[in-house]
Amino acid sequence: MKNELVVVLDFGGQYSNVIARRVRECGVYCEVKPYTISLEALLTMEPKGIILSGGANSVYGESAPSFSPALFEKGIPVLGICYGAQLMAYLTGGRVNGAPKSEFGRAELRITAPDSPLFSGIPELFTCWMSHNDYISSPPPGFAVTAVTSTCPSAAMEDASRKLYAVQFHPEVDHTEHGSQILDNFLKRVCLCSGDWKMADYVDQTVASLREKIGSKRVLCALSGGVDSTVAAVMVHRAVGSQLTCMFIDHGLLRKGEGDAVEEVCKTQFHMNFVRINAQEYFLDRLRGVTDPEKKRKIIGDCFIRVFESEGKKLGRFDYLVQGTIYPDIIESGGTGAAVIKSHHNVGGLPDVIDFEEIIEPLRRLFKDEVRRAGLELGIPSDLVWRQPFPGPGLAVRVIGEITEEKLSLLREADAIFREEVKAAGLERSLSQYFAVLTNMKSVGVMGDGRTYDYTIALRAVTTSDFMTADFARIPYEVLAKASSRIANEVGNINRVVYDITPKPPATIEWE
Numbered sequence: 402m403k404n405e406l407v408v409v410l411d412f413g414g415q416y417s418n419v420i421a422r423r424v425r426e427c428g429v430y431c432e433v434k435p436y437t438i439s440l441e442a443l444l445t446m447e448p449k450g451i452i453l454s455g456g457a458n459s460v461y462g463e464s465a466p467s468f469s470p471a472l473f474e475k476g477i478p479v480l481g482i483c484y485g486a487q488l489m490a491y492l493t494g495g496r497v498n499g500a501p502k503s504e505f506g507r508a509e510l511r512i513t514a515p516d517s518p519l520f521s522g523i524p525e526l527f528t529c530w531m532s533h534n535d536y537i538s539s540p541p542p543g544f545a546v547t548a549v550t551s552t553c554p555s556a557a558m559e560d561a562s563r564k565l566y567a568v569q570f571h572p573e574v575d576h577t578e579h580g581s582q583i584l585d586n587f588l589k590r591v592c593l594c595s596g597d598w599k600m601a602d603y604v605d606q607t608v609a610s611l612r613e614k615i616g617s618k619r620v621l622c623a624l625s626g627g628v629d630s631t632v633a634a635v636m637v638h639r640a641v642g643s644q645l646t647c648m649f650i651d652h653g654l655l656r657k658g659e660g661d662a663v664e665e666v667c668k669t670q671f672h673m674n675f676v677r678i679n680a681q682e683y684f685l686d687r688l689r690g691v692t693d694p695e696k697k698r699k700i701i702g703d704c705f706i707r708v709f710e711s712e713g714k715k716l717g718r719f720d721y722l723v724q725g726t727i728y729p730d731i732i733e734s735g736g737t738g739a740a741v742i743k744s745h746h747n748v749g750g751l752p753d754v755i756d757f758e759e760i761i762e763p764l765r766r767l768f769k770d771e772v773r774r775a776g777l778e779l780g781i782p783s784d785l786v787w788r789q790p791f792p793g794p795g796l797a798v799r800v801i802g803e804i805t806e807e808k809l810s811l812l813r814e815a816d817a818i819f820r821e822e823v824k825a826a827g828l829e830r831s832l833s834q835y836f837a838v839l840t841n842m843k844s845v846g847v848m849g850d851g852r853t854y855d856y857t858i859a860l861r862a863v864t865t866s867d868f869m870t871a872d873f874a875r876i877p878y879e880v881l882a883k884a885s886s887r888i889a890n891e892v893g894n895i896n897r898v899v900y901d902i903t904p905k906p907p908a909t910i911e912w913e
């Protein structure tokens with residue numbers, strides 16, 4: 402049976418996939434399509450509703466992304482968000498121009514039409530999140546304004562007879578109160594969706610399409626033992642069984658004991674072809690003397706691929722390479738047209754020429770928490786699914802500056818102590834990610850009545866659901882005190898331990 406479908410038309414916004422994910426959270430299957438899709442192709446998908454995303458352009462600008470105005474005459478419910486709202490207004494005869502005052506961040510929204518289905522069950526006044534320079538200065542014929550802010554006279558508008566709805570604010574972001582409810586109202590009260598989709602369907606559909614795509618060819622999966630690649634591997638394994646070989650690379654940048662632990666888990670918990678490659682020398686040689694974080698990331702991305710290619714060849718021909726890439730990896734690497742924050746080794750760090758027919762990434766549209774739910778659906782044990790993430794470039798992005806064996810070994814010990822103390826305090830599940838960083842800074846200390854001049858370790862622990870934004874964790878002082886004292890006493894060459902109290906943004910989770 403075909404699931405109800407809602408399509409997000411992407412006009413280049415930062416949040417297009419966040420919208421899709423919120424829709425899926427409401428139990429309605431959702432896909433993102435570029436605005437360049439034709440109206441005919443869109444209609445053949447038989448969507449129950451269409452959401453127009455935000456975007457950086459101005460609708461009246463030259464070569465601004467647009468869509469066929471016939472969309473609004475089909476009787477299919479449409480919700481425009483930000484740029485999407487402005488585009489709807491512009492294409493249906495309203496007026497859009499630069500606003501006298503831009504709105505960025507929180508704004509107080511007042512609903513002026515409490516009987517609008519979009520605002521059903523929502524208080525009249527609430528905080529929404531805005532990000533716009535333009536506004537709808539005059540709504541199109543047939544539209545009524547349904548909400549305002551102090552500077553935005555049409556913060557929401559609708560033409561119920563044509564099932565057209567528009568909001569200037571972003572209901573999809575966490576900072577908009579009742580945002581999920583507004584989207585749910587659109588889906589259930591306007592599109593009349595019943596909410597017939599669940600993660601199990603995604604897993605089944607993805608497995609079926611992987612089976613069709615791969616056919617009788619052979620696939621190599623880049624398996625780190627982390628959550629994403631484990632879920633991707635188990636999915637592909639369910640699709641094509643022994644045509645899959647998983648390859649785990651020990652690049653010398655793993656945490657203490659990690660190489661053997663991953664090998665042990667993969668061999669005992671899963672019945673997949675598994676190989677471990679020891680490539681420590683190759684990675685560390687190529688990283689010698691390199692200090693720039695982006696250079697390190699690119700080198701690591703290249704090393705990974707070269708090892709997959711050369712080691713893959715030794716096992717016969719592999720047509721496809723599977724990676725556990727997830728959506729935030731793509732966003733941060735600049736792959737959606739947004740700014741490059743850091744080149745994730747598996748996306749922005751990939752070399753141009755690759756000796757595989759294609760890279761398959763079954764999770765590339767999902768966020769971390771969705772991947773975890775998919776993992777549970779696939780029957781992966783929950784302690785594996787809930788492990789903290791570990792970046793592919795590993796300790797290379799946690800040793801600031803040049804990487805040396807000595808620095809790696811200091812960091813490994815300090816990190817192991819911090820993890821032990823977090824575990825002993827029973828905090829593992831309440832922290833999303835926690836680790837130590839070896840800063841490139843030395844400072845003066847006093848130990849045993851003598852002067853020291855040694856490294857500073859930074860401890861980092863964050864809470865987040867999607868790893869796109871994060872807050873520093875309020876770890877009890879006693880836990881920090883214990884970790885600090887053990888690190889200074891047990892590791893050697895470390896005389897100072899600091900705790901990183903920066904959220905993301907402005908920082909990122911990793912230091913490089």
Ligand SMILES: Nc1ncnc2c1ncn2[C@@H]1O[C@H](COP(=O)(O)OP(=O)(O)OP(=O)(O)O)[C@@H](O)[C@H]1O
Pocket residue numbers: 622623624625626627628629630631648649650651652723724725726730747788789790791792793794
């Ligand atoms: N040591 C490794 N050996 C083989 N492949 C790796 C290794 N490290 C990373 N990869 C590949 O790079 C991808 C991205 O790494 P990333 O750390 O984001 O995901 P993960 O390790 O699967 O999950 P997690 O985010 O939980 O650590 C992985 O899904 C995997 O395909």
Ligand SMILES: O=c1[nH]c(=O)c2[nH+]cn([C@@H]3O[C@H](COP(=O)(O)O)[C@@H](O)[C@H]3O)c2[nH]1
Pocket residue numbers: 698733743744745746747790791792793794834868905908909910911912
């Ligand atoms: O596989 C990966 N390859 C990378 O190059 C990479 N860089 C960051 N990360 C992980 O992504 C999440 C967000 O990290 P940042 O806030 O540091 O950008 C955090 O969970 C990071 O650990 C990576 N994972």
Ligand SMILES: NC(=O)CC[C@H](N)C(=O)O
Pocket residue numbers: 414454455456457458459482483484485532533534535536
């Ligand atoms: N976030 C957006 O969609 C912005 C839309 C438009 N460029 C504006 O500034 O108003």
Ligand SMILES: [Mg+2]
Pocket residue numbers: 625627628790791792793
């Ligand atoms: Mg990882």
